[in-house]
Amino acid sequence: MKILVLYPYPLEPDGQSLQGHYLVKGLNELGIEAMSCDREDNLQKLYAYKSFQPDFVIGIGYWGNTPELVQSPINHNLNSVPWFNADGWVANYHNVLESLPLLVVTSNWVKQTYIRDGLSGKNIHVCPIGFDPEVFHPVEKNNEQIKKLREMLGVLEHEKMIFTAGGDVTSKGAQEMFKALAKIDKEFPDWKYVLKTYDSFSAEDHGKEEEKLIEELGIDKEKIIYLTGKYSPEFMASLLQACDIYAAPSRLEGFGMIQVEAMACGKPVISINVGGPKDTIIHAKTGFLVDVESEIKLDREWAYDWMGFEEKHQIKFDKPKTFAYKADINQLAHYTLKLMTDDNLREQMGKQASEHALQNFHYKITAKRMLELVEKYGVKR
Template sequence: MNKREMKSLVLYPYPMEYDGQSLQGHYLLKGLKENGEDAVACSRYNQEDKKVFYEKYKPDVVFGIGFWGDVPELVSHPLANKMTPVPWLNANGCVFNYHALLNSLPLILATSNWVKATYIRDGIKPDNIHVAPIGYDPEIFYSRQSYDPEVRRMRKEVLEIEDDELMILTAGGDVTSKGAQEMIKAIAKVQDKLPKWKYVLKIWPSKSAREHGRDEEKLIAELGLDPDKFIYLSEKYDPHKMSLLLNSCDIYAAPSRIEGFGMIQLEAQACGKPVISIDVGGPRDTIIPNETGFLADVESEIKLNSEWVSKRMGFETRHRIKFPEPKTFAYRANIDQLAESLVKLATDSKLRNKMGKAAAQHAYDTFNYRITAKHIADLVKKYVLKEKQAVSRPIDNPVHSFITKRVYQR
């Protein structure tokens, strides 16, 4: 291929909403275009629009954002129309189907080393899958001073948290999967060692999240914690409002039970906040232990011997698949280590500031969406379009250098 702009069609939940996959596709598209590549977006489920782009735009590659269950839309459809798909995949614990199709591709992108390891464990060949972390927008997510008018309004008027109160934050589609129950147990262990505090739990409004929330409320009561110290937010936040929420907190905590990447953990670091998380999954790729946050050991794993599969997953009938060996579908963080990390950060403002500054610099240097988009374009040009010397040397590529150091060992 001659040196020219790479033409890319990016398939994701489009028009953009504020969920993780939509933002993942949005930042890839934005980064490619700002880096001088030619790129357009399309809904991954709009068959007619996809065909129009195939015929009229004639992309060199078709990026697809999703997980293995989206292969029919992200891989099969482009291939049927003589396009070159490059899926950028997350994982949900196990890869049940489409192995032969995925193994036929020249390149698969995984959002983290853990995702890559999961696909390889479940039968995807290792030589065509490469790690490509998700980017964030540093013009939206950046560290603001506590006296910033918008931050003060969020903290004082919306959350009603006083200046002398420590704010802990966990956010996600639901906070249970982000490790909120483990953090609640950690707080209960050391509440006598903590200064005045409030714990903000931000969820995406849904029936599932509300049902999980009742479990958190029950746990709070069982542990004898003051329910007034917990603040629940259940509404959709756009990226700007989310950045204000992150800037309002003192500590971001998300020892996730399963995390393919950890977008909000990255955004929290970008906003200058130290993060408490778990030493498995995506957080191992985004957090520098003891420098930008603390990673608790895995206390236990939730393993399954079998699981149900269905027509929606590409099978002819609904049936149960038995695994040759039990497979891990979730993790639990070590409560004592979470509690220890919480006390360290809660009682030492200088440590919070030091780690927060390091976190913001780390996020900007490594996960700026322009950098992550270039990393992806370089991989495509080398492994798919076969341009010579397309991929930057590791020393010149901060994404490649960092993720190589943090390779996940299963």
């Protein structure tokens, strides 16, 4: 069998690019002839279709990528298998996606989002995203490189380091974490919160809100450390290995790749009990899942030409749809304090987290799951 995988390629330090990279790596190690190709470049895709002649084309993205990931291979008489996230809602291409023998999604929550927004779900199956244990793995507490990194970040030896990373960190629950940390700061003041973002409009826009909130909460700004840039998987692994707790009570999370990577590095993860984290984190064993405190619902949303519509317009919903969630602040404070003050619990949960990640999300395991789905459902019977 030959499988062509379409994703942002060559490899970038980006979730979807790594998702594709690990899939191709896993398939090749399973004895499948798998090839990478950029999803946007039509000339490269056409050349791959004709020269490689794949049995299946797996496209990584979300429903908005349907033209380049689904319709493109179908137009060349190839079997298309999208591996999609939802990006909050599904606005278009329902008929195309419904007609496929197989639509793979990254989590059960993503599947429910597609069903909520008009698909039957009969062709939808879940395959989680994998990680590379050669990159993401635990290290000893006294590792000299990690001690040096903590020192460079300004984290003192006796302080607990909390870490959150994302394109912007508000979407990953940073504002909720600020409020939680403000609640417990007097009881346990020895912490630093490291936040890693990309240089983007979203990060800049939310950054202003975050700065204002930190000021309002009276948090010592020296305790908040921002990092910005595109980091390699290897350096991201070092940051995860350097932290004591990974925090991501995300407002919207279709899977949560870095949460899996944090667990793989032996770190307990604090997240939210909705979305992708429900599939990846075992509450009170590999981390803590806090309840939803509130939902952000919309009764209409803008649709744009790049979503496949002729012109920009608003779509009004029959009933309001949830587009984001906010985590319970009191629970966040409780679990954060619990992990910061109990070294044995933190280490035990971290060990359980790394075992859980290795047993369930190793890239070879997720590639095998994808292969099984493709072989069973990928062609109309």
